[in-house]
Amino acid sequence: MELGKGNRSVTSVDVARKAGVSQSAVSLVFAGKAEGRVSAQTQREILRVAQELGYRPNTVARMLRLGHTNIIALVIPDVSNPFFAAVLKGAEQAARQQNYAVVLVNIEDDLSWQGVVMDALTAHSIGGFVLCSVRPSEDVDLTLLRYRAVMVDVTHPEISSMLLDIVGGTRAAMRHLLGLGHRKIAHLATTVDAETFHQRRDTYKQELLGAGLLVRDDYTAYAALESGAAQRAARTLLQVADPPTAIFCDDDILAIGAYKAAQEAGLKIPDDLSVVGFDDGLIAQTLTPALTTVAVPATALGRRATEILLADFQIPHEPHREVMPLELRVRSSTAAPRNSTAM
């Protein structure tokens, strides 16, 4: 069919023939390595003919010859989670700036992402990986990923990582509540088993103890990262005999549940109950009153992780580690407790 012919693309050979030069000259010009190798005159002529013919170097041929691709993969648990979407956005920005493309690998519940990653690596289709919040099984050897991967929010002895200062963020949140005078602070935690949440939990306890308070079992409730479950969990917190005056939530999504449970119980936020979240995505400003929360700069995180990855390509060295600070954004969901008498 004529489509096939019409589509047949113009190659460096076509340009060379028409310009009356060698194919190497064309290649040199487009690789930007022509200086001192091809006369200015010839370069101009090559460019002119290329333009006329609509020539564009075939990137696939280039990749084969060079032995590496300009594609990195972002491996994430779920794009439809706004946090990961924001990370992806940052990754794409950084990648594009250096002429790399980002492919998405959405892992969802598939815990054997290592297989997918290794396949992509050994099939030479992917130059590097940003592994976001996915933890490798202990028994998988990831040394092949040295200089080819950056882990986000997870550490690994052999691989560079971009971490969040979860401890600092949690501490800021807890000290804000303690500073307001709260002494009965509950923890609405998630059931998700990840380092980042363990750190929140540990810091929550530490800060309570540091303030001379006890860690009460009935001041902790667990829920999946989903507002319905969070609401049910928050309800149990508000129903204990001596209810908390503040709730620290592992994630803004859980804060939604806290708001709904408070409303059910006839409690006003922040007068009767203070709520602090974690994330600061769209949710935090959607909630009324606006949520006080620990902001996680997801886009910056994705951007920086990608920059580290691309830098690791250049000069292999020791795994790079960087920690991104987190800030507490104080809004309208926190205030001093109404009756500090119950202390």
Place this chain on the structure above:
Amino acid sequence: MELGKGNRSVTSVDVARKAGVSQSAVSLVFAGKAEGRVSAQTQREILRVAQELGYRPNTVARMLRLGHTNIIALVIPDVSNPFFAAVLKGAEQAARQQNYAVVLVNIEDDLSWQGVVMDALTAHSIGGFVLCSVRPSEDVDLTLLRYRAVMVDVTHPEISSMLLDIVGGTRAAMRHLLGLGHRKIAHLATTVDAETFHQRRDTYKQELLGAGLLVRDDYTAYAALESGAAQRAARTLLQVADPPTAIFCDDDILAIGAYKAAQEAGLKIPDDLSVVGFDDGLIAQTLTPALTTVAVPATALGRRATEILLADFQIPHEPHREVMPLELRVRSSTAAPRNSTAM
């Protein structure tokens, strides 16, 4: 350095040599075209050796030989918009099922996305495109994209498209409000200039006229897709002399603004004011009371668009058009108007 050597990957030649067969035999086996060409015995041996050596076909070499890649690009205005993130998720699901990867092309304000797309196409790095809510400039010739692209939410004479039944969705929303007895229905519209929003606007007007009502200028306010702007716009709607009893919002994000403006004005939703949104993402269930909204199945949309694209690759034909129906999800933000007297 030893890394370079250690990394040198095993090729079909290595497998062939070790198995004592020709390179073509190895290639045939891995291309799944060995039946009747290579004896079962030899096939087993090849597979065994390949396994032992850790051989994986080099996809880049394969792409060069075959003349096409297994990569499609999703071109979207902004991944951090949850709607587009959901589309991306669906696209990735469909693509992966057929062994394609999806790269993200985040266009943001860059209106000249056609350049990026054409570059990627002519550079042979991308096999096809899902163009989501991006409208081509009139003067750009996209015939090269025939059979290589599917447009989502936009039509084009030469290119397949996956559309949403915006008219049906808007109609359902308006009839719901009219059915509840509302006669003073405002439109909180977005300033975003896209087909999809024009359709909402036109249908809004049509439904009012169809119900024997007038389209009032002061019942329309425009805002960017951002809750702060929406709040200011909604405020003006609630401050007109004879205020509306219901607001139809172009998007759930605008509904956030409507909720905030209602709260400011001391109006209870749905008793004093009914609000309908459009999208049904996370926001709709975050808002209190839960938002009645037109659900847009974004993930299904991305999945289906990608399926159409991959099918178009197989058998070039007339542009394919498909329309996805939209459903109204009735929740708690709509009720009969309190005083139907003001009619």
Place this chain on the structure above:
DNA sequence: CTGAAAGCGCTTACAG
């Protein structure tokens, strides 16, 4: 059933 060979479109030593 099996193998030798051409060729996809580049990049890059190498020889002039």
Place this chain on the structure above:
DNA sequence: CTGAAAGCGCTTACAG
């Protein structure tokens, strides 16, 4: 400054 040539690792006619 310029060109002929090898080779990246595949796929696929083609000859045996």
